[in-house]
Amino acid sequence: xxxxxxxxxxITVLGVGAIxxxxxGNVLGxxxxxxxxxxxxxxxxxxxxxxQGVSSGDTAAAVTIIEFGDYQCPGCGGFALxxxxxxxxxxVQTGRAQFVFYDFPLIxxxxxxxxxxxxxxxxxDEGQYWEYHQQLFRNQSSWSGRQxxxxxxxGYGEALGFDQDTFEGCLKSDKYADVVTANMRLGAELGISxxxxxxxEAQGQLRPVIGVDFQSIxxxxxxxxxxxxxxRD
Amino acid sequence: xxxxxxxxxxxxxGNRMVIAVLAMGGFFVALYLMAHNVGLTGPIVCGxxxxxxxxxxxxxxxxxxxxxxxxxxxxxxxxxxxxLGVQPIHRESSVxxxxxxxxxxxxxxxxxxxxxxxxxxxxAWCQYCVISAxxxxxxxxxxxxxxxxFAGRAS
Numbered sequence: 001x002x003x004x005x006x007x008x009x010x011i012t013v014l015g016v017g018a019i020x021x022x023x024x025g026n027v028l029g030x031x032x033x034x035x036x037x038x039x040x041x042x043x044x045x046x047x048x049x050x051x052q053g054v055s056s057g058d059t060a061a062a063v064t065i066i067e068f069g070d071y072q073c074p075g076c077g078g079f080a081l082x083x084x085x086x087x088x089x090x091x092v093q094t095g096r097a098q099f100v101f102y103d104f105p106l107i108x109x110x111x112x113x114x115x116x117x118x119x120x121x122x123x124x125d126e127g128q129y130w131e132y133h134q135q136l137f138r139n140q141s142s143w144s145g146r147q148x149x150x151x152x153x154x155g156y157g158e159a160l161g162f163d164q165d166t167f168e169g170c171l172k173s174d175k176y177a178d179v180v181t182a183n184m185r186l187g188a189e190l191g192i193s194x195x196x197x198x199x200x201e202a203q204g205q206l207r208p209v210i211g212v213d214f215q216s217i218x219x220x221x222x223x224x225x226x227x228x229x230x231x232r233d
Numbered sequence: 234x235x236x237x238x239x240x241x242x243x244x245x246x247g248n249r250m251v252i253a254v255l256a257m258g259g260f261f262v263a264l265y266l267m268a269h270n271v272g273l274t275g276p277i278v279c280g281x282x283x284x285x286x287x288x289x290x291x292x293x294x295x296x297x298x299x300x301x302x303x304x305x306x307x308x309x310x311x312x313x314x315x316x317l318g319v320q321p322i323h324r325e326s327s328v329x330x331x332x333x334x335x336x337x338x339x340x341x342x343x344x345x346x347x348x349x350x351x352x353x354x355x356x357a358w359c360q361y362c363v364i365s366a367x368x369x370x371x372x373x374x375x376x377x378x379x380x381x382x383f384a385g386r387a388s
Contacts, residue, residue, distance in 0.1 A: 004250045004319070008257055015261030022265065023273045142289070146272030 031150060032174040033115040034107060035181040047189065050182035054121075054129050056088070057098035062228045063221055064201040065091065065099045068187045071117060071136045072110035072144045076196045079212055080137040086214045097221060101133065103180045104187040104195050112149040115171075117180045119153040122170035126162045135160065200224050245319040251375045252333060253315035256308045259368040262361050263304030270299035282358035290355050292347070300347065304365060307340050311372060330379030341373040 040046035053066065065087060069076040084099070091097035103120075105113030116136055123132030135156045136143075143152035150171065157167040170176075187197075190206070198209040198217055202224045209220045269277050269288065277284040287293065293300055311333065318329040344366040351358050 001245055001319070004245070004253070007254055008316075011254065011257045011261070015257070015264070019261065019264055019268060023268055142285075148272060151274050 029150075029172050030174075031115060031172040032118065032177040033112070035114065035184060036174065036177045038178045038181050038185075041182060041185045044189070047182060047186055050178060051102070051186035052179050052183070053100035053102040054124060054133075055098050055100040056130055057092035058095045059098055061095055061098045062202060063091070063097040063224050065097050065217065065221065066102065066199040066201055066206075067099070068102045068104040068183075068190075068192050068195060068197040068199075070103075070105050070110055070113045070195040071120065071133075072113040072140065073106060073195045074140065075212070077137045077140045079196045080134060083212065083214045083217065087217060090218065091221060096225065102187060103183040104192060104197070105180065105184065106195060107184075110144070112144060112146075114177075114180060115149060116143075116153065117183075118176045119157075119171055121176035121179065122167055123157065123160070123162070125170060126157070126160070126167060128160050128162070131160055132156060202228050243321075243324045245321075245324060246378070248375045248378045249315045249318040249329075249333070252337075252372050253312055253319070255368050255372045255375065256312035256315060259365055259372070260305060260308035260312060262365050262368070263301050263308055266301035266361050267299055267305050270294075270301050279360060281360045282363070284359040284361065286357035287351060287355055287359035287362060290357075292350050292355060303343075307336070307343075311336055311340070325382070327383040327385075330376075331383040334376045334379045334383070337369065337373040337376045340369045344369040 038050065041050065055064075067076075067079070067084075069079070087097075087099060092099050103117035105117050107114050120129060120133050120136060123129050126132075136153075139152070139156065143149040146152060153171060154164070154168055157171075158164055190199075196212050198212050200207045200209060200217075200220050207220065207224065209217050211217075265274075266277075266288070268274050270293065277288060279285065295303065314329055314333050314336065317323055318326060318333065323329055347362060348366050351362060
């Protein structure tokens with residue numbers, strides 16, 4: 001009987017240890033998942049310095065396509081997976097425009113959106129911001145309904161070959177919480193209330209795009225490019 | 234009471250000890266799947282097969298209840314019965330034997346149905362479900378020596 005209880009006890013210890021290890025890796029811990037207090041955001045100059053989008057394409061391009069997006073918003077997922085690839089092909093890869101993504105997590109309705117924005121920025125430290133950006137949107141339905149998305153976010157990093165210690169260290173910290181908070185504030189200052197919101201910037205002027213389908217954005221960009229061309233002539 | 238006194242000198246039934254050990258193992262396998270189902274873990278760690286497809290299929294739940302939760306409860310019941318059945322006063326208990334046999338029969342039938350779904354409906358395998366099904370079959374086999382206990386008592 002003693003041996004029987006020893007075997008049962010060993011299985012219990014091993015089982016509890018394994019489950020605790022798996023669940024513990026998913027605990028939010030010190031990961032900042034909400035906006036933080038950032039001093040000076042009322043000053044537009046400070047805000048402009050702190051708010052940082054992530055860009056792809058030629059920074060010298062005449063036109064900038066700006067998206068304010070939320071990783072947990074289904075519309076943003078649709079935009080990232082169907083519209084953005086077309087924009088990349090047509091405008092970004094041809095050098096006609098650059099694309100800039102600003103985080104605008106709708107924290108009132110999307111519990112993991114702020115953390116997702118930070119996770120993507122941490123992925124940027126690994127040199128794979130855009131790969132992770134797409135990964136988050138591709139798997140949106142898988143992680144957005146979870147009680148905690150930490151494990152899922154770490155898993156996507158692992159799948160992309162990140163240095164897990166570095167990535168986990170970044171995710172479970174407050175790194176980039178200030179930038180994401182500033183981006184949210186910038187969006188609010190620009191009057192953005194929903195996501196995805198697309199703006200076209202050229203010659204220092206911002207123009208909102210009505211509709212986030214490819215055709216609407218294409219027409220807006222072509223119109224802006226014409227104006228830019230006319231202004232040069 | 235005379236039966237209880239006699240039981241004190243009976244060695245613990247080996248098959249019930251085996252059932253307890255197997256049920257404990259099955260309990261943790263089901264618990265891991267349940268932790269995943271309720272969102273307490275990250276992506277499911279699946280060395281063999283396609284656990285994600287199986288766990289996200291409509292068959293992963295019975296109504297609002299995850300199948301893994303049914304497994305957790307089932308294994309706990311079998312574990313409890315087996316542990317009770319090795320105690321000196323219950324070693325010859327035909328009632329516990331009958332419950333162990335019928336419980337494992339239900340478990341093995343349910344596992345068989347889930348394995349059928351994996352093979353022919355979902356067309357994907359989850360290694361944890363397969364491990365659980367194997368454990369349940371072994372538990373069922375370990376309950377077979379109970380049949381003479383309760384069948385003899387009934388006749």
